[in-house]
Amino acid sequence: MPVRYRLVGQDLADVRFAISPLNELVLSLHAWRDPGRYPLHLPWIRDLERARDRLDTETLESLVNDALWTPDFLTPRPRTPLTRLEDEFALVAATPAGIVARDLRVLHGPDHRPPPITRVIDALAGYWDLCFAPHWPRMRALLEGDVTYRGREIVQRGLAAMFAGLAGRVRMVDDIVEVRLRSANIDYERPTTGGLTLVPSMWTSSASVPISAAEPPMIIYLTRGVGTLWEAQPLPAPGALAALLGAHRAGLLATLGTPASSTELAARLGVTTTAVNQHLRALRAGGLLVSARHGRSVLYRRSEVADRLLAHAG
Template sequence: MITYELAGPDLGEVRFAISPLNELTLSLRALRDPGRFPLHLPWLRSIAGADLDRETLFALTNERLWTPDFINPRPRSPLARLEDELDVVAATPPHRVRDDLASVHYDGEVPAPLAGRPQTALRRVVTALRDYWDACFEPHWHRMRAVLEADIVHRGRTIVVSGMATMFAGISPRVALADDLLTIQLSSSKVDYRRTTAGDGLTLVPTLFSRNPSTPISPDEPPVMFYPARGLGTLWTSDRPRAPQALRDLIGETRSGLLTLLEAPASSTELAVRLGVTPTAVNQHLRAMRAAGLLTSARHGRSVLYLRSDLGDRLIDAAT
């Protein structure tokens, strides 16, 4: 179990961040063991033929699907850039590369693809991750990011309405905040430590590639919790939603589809992909529907996320 002591003012230092690198490295779990991630099978099938250094990528996980801490650095900004994060990885001291790789594997032996000089292994890791991003992530990142941003907006609203403890309880039954102590029950009993967040704060990172909350393996790492994002079930869905006929007759096919989809927050980019229409057309509909009181919106970073309003909910209920 991991215990983070959120002492007094540090409760105000809890922040959210989206990390392209952490999504990339955590996705190695799905690449290594697809059967544990059935919702990602459409994506995994689409990248099956990609030219990747799979030896190196597979060597970065073990049977428990752990990854070394040095390839999961804490995001330094709420909307981190992949290149900036890879620069952090590339600057990892050699002794830490060796120790982190050994800590992931039970016998303490570094796998053959990454054995030898840590500097050489590190260059191979960075190259393999960058190629993996270019081939398998970059074409889909706008869609993934939209789901992650929607999760953060949802958690923020929960904090405002119901408080921090309710927000943490909604993440997972394995997470609980009591007084100033945040406890996180991990899948493995091998990782067990307690530390304060004083001076560092706590960063919460939603991810599409974890079924349970996780933290760094070492207590020396800055306090971070990766947790499963809401909305994964819609990530690779391309079917157009079927709105009630009465609603389609009233406001049209596209707007009724938007209203049906926006039970959960989403960006115009994600909505355009789901509906198979252009982002420009979607934005025109969204503005009109928000002006009519059917939607609300909130900005997160560079994106605006939309959500059905109470009036929109009542319209859906009446049509259904």
Template sequence: MRTVQPARPPTAIDVAFCFMVVRYALTGTALADVRFGISPLNELVLSLRSWREPGRYPLHLPWIRRTRPLHGQLDTEMLQALVSSRRWVPDFLTRQPSSPLTRFEEELARLESVPAATVRRDVAATYPGDEPVPEVLQGRNALRRMISALEEYWQLCFAPDWPRMRAVLEADVTYRGRQIAQHGLATMFADLSDRVRMDGDTVEVQSGAGPDWIRPADQGLTLVPSLWTSAACVPVSPDEPPTIIYLPRGRATLWESAPLPTSEALAGVLGSHRAALLQRLAAPASSTELALGLGVTPTAVNQHLRALRAAGLLVAVRHGRSVLYRRSDLAEQLLAASGAQASGVQPSVAAP
């Protein structure tokens, strides 16, 4: 997986070496086959970039600090080798997810059937030029050791926080789907990243290294939100299924657990806890996401959500196995009238 670097002022090097452009041509019915996927394995593998350069991931520093002492219990030699100095990772570890409901256990099981030739090819592509391929990534037992190392990393460092991460990713997918319905594909693509745009029936992604290439996306294009990319990513090889990994909305609140002050007027009508929940729902969220962000149980949050929905202040939308809540038009008017749109920290939510 190759990183598309964030925008910056051009330098002399940029003039000499123009950005490569990856193009996906949405031919025929593929124009209507832009889909979304969420991959726990992608997130796990891409998070290894923070081991090499934690300063690139300031929003994740609370998690990085908390989990770093656990690295001594892991196969750090293998896990560190999976990320090259360019922060590339092997494509077969970041395969296109089949849906927003993909489970880590399913993805890990599929790794066992990856052909040895594919492993060698993708590892070599991760370490181009003069950078040598680490010895730990070579040999017949390399794949088995990768799978074991990733499973241990998941269980020890990732699984406890995955519900919180997944909630942010699912909320973004819902938002993008609404963008497509209301404003069309071109608007949605333009909002993904300043390096992604739609030109006619072709989606263009600018990258910082390598040759330009174009391929038809006749089987559709999958968009994958990720908390562990710097801007946008595409596969290193044009032979991989058309995929764009991008940054989701709401990521800045991922590790927040502190509260937002509410307007006294609104709190006087609804109570401080329900008023606080309405403020937090500026973007769609599940009860699990809200509970994790507030540090309380989903049961406590659900009681308030049911009351707000019964009053016509929330709209509930089922997305796969989750229910996402968003503010209704009435709630938006109420918040605007009360002046309760200020940012800050949010009070804890207790059961009514």
């Protein structure tokens, strides 16, 4: 059945893109229920299996049902491509208990006893720290790349063409944006008061919308490039610098123009964290990297000396 968003007046120009760390975290629970539907995420799913005994699996599994629905209160509409997880958690923490119970009973039936919202947030925060935080910079880069692509498509081909390119189930006819869904239980039409938000995701097969018509207008769609997310990326190797430092260390310097953790670098390059740490320690000891703690991670980036070396080498 379709959901129809009616663009009214200035809303024709009020289509915005946003990225939501919380949406990605919650929607990734689909892979808990049906990992076979996510073969492109197999490397991450293997790591998840090893981490399950350190997570509140009972609470996390209650946040998705066999139809792969998740509660609306856990996927609030993000405002910008720069949305922060802590801000989204604060918004969820303020959700009235009645709404939490209503949304979870939509998933599991009237007899379901919902966990306290504090337990839900604690379970999701632990899941984030263990399974998402090491990979989030790489994930965010993929999502931001999609947003950039869609914006360019609007400029070059128009709004209707952009909507048609989101997913086979999305189309724009006149002032109506229609999303066709598999479920016969979701069928509504509403104006896009306050605008329509488009959110790229790594965890939807096509396109999805809020279950309730009372929720702000939002379409979550499959981002481009998921197939490349877990591929090992070759290090760039500036020739003169590689001869001086070795190809791996020169490549790390070239990569660390933006801060990254050793765990993220290992995942990106397809090597062990131990191997990366050996190179990072040597480069930092030589004054070519600086480091700073960010939450539970240590982030590394090039020093000014390394910037000058790369400029001369390249």
